Amino acid sequence: MKQALTLQINGRSHELLVEPRRTLLQVLREDLALTGTKEVCLLGSCGACTVLVDGKPALSCLVLAVSCRNRQVTTIEGLARDGELHPLQQAFIDKGAVQCGYCTPGMIMAGKALLDEHPAPTAAQARQAIAGNLCRCTGYAQIVDAIVSAGGASGPCCGGVPAQPALAAPYLMPETGE
Numbered sequence: 092m093k094q095a096l097t098l099q100i101n102g103r104s105h106e107l108l109v110e111p112r113r114t115l116l117q118v119l120r121e122d123l124a125l126t127g128t129k130e131v132c133l134l135g136s137c138g139a140c141t142v143l144v145d146g147k148p149a150l151s152c153l154v155l156a157v158s159c160r161n162r163q164v165t166t167i168e169g170l171a172r173d174g175e176l177h178p179l180q181q182a183f184i185d186k187g188a189v190q191c192g193y194c195t196p197g198m199i200m201a202g203k204a205l206l207d208e209h210p211a212p213t214a215a216q217a218r219q220a221i222a223g224n225l226c227r228c229t230g231y232a233q234i235v236d237a238i239v240s241a242g243g244a245s246g247p248c249c250g251g252v253p254a255q256p257a258l259a260a261p262y263l264m265p266e267t268g269e
């Protein structure tokens with residue numbers, strides 16, 4: 092049976108009727124047409140569906156929409172302001188960190204969470220931040236470069252070392268938010 096649900100997404104309130112089994116990813120893409128968040132593995136393995144829930148990266152394919160009641164959800168659509176890209180979005184363009192683009196929204200959201208916590212991250216911190224995000228195109232170096240440059244950090248960048256997908260990525264656990 093559907094439940095009434097209010098979701099706060101990108102600073103706007105949305106009144107919805109949602110079946111409890113539906114994921115945040117489904118509601119974002121299918122009910123709200125926020126298709127910037129990508130659907131790929133649906134298994135929590137690729138990071139393409141990453142959004143921020145209360146400022147922390149979360150895999151929206153594993154999070155039930157109803158668990159986001161009273162939480163602030165930020166998607167890739169929420170980053171640009173007044174027609175201007177977020178500096179991290181611009182850095183992805185400037186550094187050539189976008190190829191097919193399928194991983195890009197998730198990468199940017201993971202990077203944004205890092206920048207919010209560490210405004211001038213190191214390359215190691217950037218690699219750790221995207222450890223749960225897979226990219227089949229870029230080889231990761233440009234993505235790390237973009238995140239570091241968006242933070243304005245100086246010094247050596249990525250060194251061409253690919254990020255290693257790891258279980259230690261700082262993601263919210265599904266449903267509980269813990």
Ligand code: FES
Pocket residue numbers: 129130131132133134135136137138139140141150151152153
């Ligand atoms: S779609 Fe791959 S982790 Fe969610």
Ligand code: FES
Pocket residue numbers: 188189190191192193194195225226227228229
């Ligand atoms: S740019 Fe194609 S998967 Fe990352």
